[in-house]
Amino acid sequence: MSIPKLEFPPFHLPPEAEALRVEVRAFLKDIVPKIRTEDRFASWNTASPEFSRALGRKGWIGITWPKQYGGSERSFLDRYVVTEELLGNGAPAGAHWVADRQSGPLLLRFGSEEQRQAILPRITAGECFFSIGMSEPDSGSDLASVRTRAEPVPGGFRVNGTKVWTSGAHRNHYCITLVRTSGQHGDRHKGLSQLLVDLKTPGVTIRPIINLAGRHDWNEVTFTDAFIPESCLIGNEGDGWLQVTSELAFERSGPERFMQNFYVLRELVRVLGRQPAARAAAILGRLIARLWTLRQMSVAVAGMMQGGKSPAIEAALVKDLGTIYQQDLPEIARVIAESDATTEDDLADFLDIAQYATMMAPSYTIQGGTTQVLRGIVARGLGLR
C-alpha cells in the first residue's frame, strides 16, 4: 500500500538570508513606528505608498528579479525572509505586495520586453502597484467560467465585463485582468488571455465594495467598451489559463497565509502579562507551537521552490492549515484573555482587537482559493480524484 508522499523536508534558510533578516529587521524597527496608516495593526493588506517607496529604496521589492529591471538578483529565500519580516514586524506592506508577489513575476515570465522595461523598475522602486483581476460576479472558485470579454479590434481589444473583489483597485495603477479573447463562454480553459490594464483607462469604472467590517479594500471594476492596446496582452493570446494558474502558485505559498493576523498573538502575549497562570500559558504555548509548525512547513515549501520544484499541492496544504489557524486564533485568544488578562483596561483593549480580528477572519479561508478548492487540490495529490 502506498500513497503519494506529502513531505516537508526540514529546510534551513541559508546564512545570507539570515544576514539579510538582521538588516531588514533593523530597518523595520526604525521605520514602521514612523509610518502612519489608518490601521492600528498593519499587515500585508494595509497600503502605505510611503512605506513601499522606502522599502524599494532598500532594494527589497522584486528582490529576486534581474538587475536590468531594478531587481537585486537575490534568491527566492531572501525574498521569503523579507516577506516574513514584514509580517512579523507589522509593516504596512500592502501597496506593493501583489506586484512583488505575483504581478511582477508574471510579467517577468510571460510579459513582453516592452512591458518588463516599462513596469518592473517602477515596481521595484515602490512606485507601481497592482490589483488582481480574476473573480467576477458569476466566477469565484470556478475561475474558468469568466465572462469578461476582450474582442479583438484594430490595434487592440475592446473589453466589456465586470471584475469583483478587486483589492486596492481604487489606489493601484494596474490590474492584470483575465479575459476571454476567443471562443465561447462554455469553452472553459481555452480562449482565455491576460491583459495588463491601466486602471485609468477610459471605460474602466471603479466602485467600492465595502466589507462587513466597514472597510473599503475591495472594488467592482467595470469595463464598458474599454480599449486596451495590443501591446498590453501578456504572453500569448489563449494562454491565459496556464499563466493564471502559475500566478496562483505564488499567491498561495507565502507566510501571509498564516501571519496575516500575527498581531492577535502578539497582543495576547501582552494582555496575559509576564507571568500568566499555567492554563493560560499552556494555551498560548500551543498557539505558538502551531505557528512554528506552519512556519517550518512554509520554509520547507520555499526550499522546494528554490530547488526548482513546483510544490503546488504542498502550498495548497499549508494555505489550508494556515488560514484555519488564523481563523481559530482570535477565538482562542478571546476566551483565554477573558479569563486571564492582567487588568480590566488591557482586556477591554484586547477584546476590541480580537473583535476586529474576528470580523476579518472569514476572508482568510476564501481569498486566494477557498478551503474547499484547496482540499480538492490536496485530494488530487492523494490520488483520490
Place this chain on the structure above:
Amino acid sequence: MDTETRDMLLETAGRFFTERCDRAVVNSVEKGAWPADLWKEIEEMGLPLIAVPEDKGGVGGTLADMLALLRLAGAHAVPVPLAETALANLLIAAAGGEATAGPATVTLGSVKITGGRVTGKIDRVPFAPVCERFVVVADKTLAVISKGSVKIEAKPTHAGEPCGTVTFDNAAAEFSGTSAVGAGRALELAALMRAMQMAGAADKILATAVEYSKQRVQFGKPISTFQAIQHMLAELASCVAATIASAEAASRDADEGGLAGGGSFSIAAAKSQCSDFAHRISAIAHQSMGAMGFTHEHILHHYTRRLWVWRRDFGSESFWGEKIGAAYAKAGPDKLWEGLSSSKYAA
C-alpha cells in the same frame, strides 16, 4: 551514518517490521504475551544499539538516525520497547556506561540518586513490566537499575502495551555516572522520540484511510469519489503532514544541537503539536472508515490508540505548551517574533 547507509538500514528494518509485526503479533502483546522471538531478532539486527558509538559496541548512528528508525517503528506499531531501549542505551553510553542486551526503559521524573542508590516513584513507565533495566536521570547523574531492585505495579496502557508504576526504594544502581545529558534534556529526547513515533503512526493512519476509501464501495462506487470523503481525507493529510513536519524539524534541530542540548524549543513545539493533532487525525480517520475501523479486527486502532497514549507520554501538549507559553510571556510581546523565527524559547 551516511544517507545511503541509513536508507539501507531503514529499508531492511521496514521489511522486517512488515513481516514480523503483523496484526497477530500486536494483538498478542495486548493479550499479555511477550514476543521474545521478535525482540531477539530486533537485537540481532542491532536496532536497540543504533545510536550507541561503535567503540562501545553499538551501530554508531546519530540521534537523527535513531529518530528516523523510530518513526518507522511508529508506522508499524512495533509492540516492543525498541524506542525506549534505543534511548536508554544512548543515555547509558553518554554517561560512559556499557549498553547491555535485553529490553530497557527510561524512568523520567522526580527521583533522587545519592551514592549510587535511587529513591522515587514514577507513574506510567512504558513497558516497565517487561524490561530488564531502568534508566534514571536526576540532575546530571544517570543510574541504571536492574529489574530485581525495583517494585513494579503493572497497568497496561490504553493501547494495550505493557506499562506500569515503578518504585525505587533506596535501590542499588548497577551503574551510575555523570552525564552530559541532564534530566531535562533526557525528557526532551524522550518527548522527541515519541513525537517521531507519532509521526510514523499518523502516516500509517493516513495511508490506511486513503486505501480504504478506494476499496470501500457504497452507492455503487468507491467512497473515495465522494467529495465529502475527499475533503475529509485532505484535512487528514494536512494534520498528518503537520505532525510529520514538526517532528522532523525538531529531530533536525536536536541532532544539529547535539546530545547535550540544542533544539529545545523545537522539541517542545513538536511534541505539543503532535499531541494536539492526535485527536483530529484519529477522529477523521475513524469517521472516514465507519464501523469497520472501530472494530478490534481492523488494524486502525493499533495506531489511533497509540496516538492517544503517546500524546501524554513524556509531556502532553499542555505540559510543553505551558513551558513555551511561560517563556514567551516572560520575554514579552516584543520578543515573540524573534523567538519564533529563530526556533528558540523567547528570552
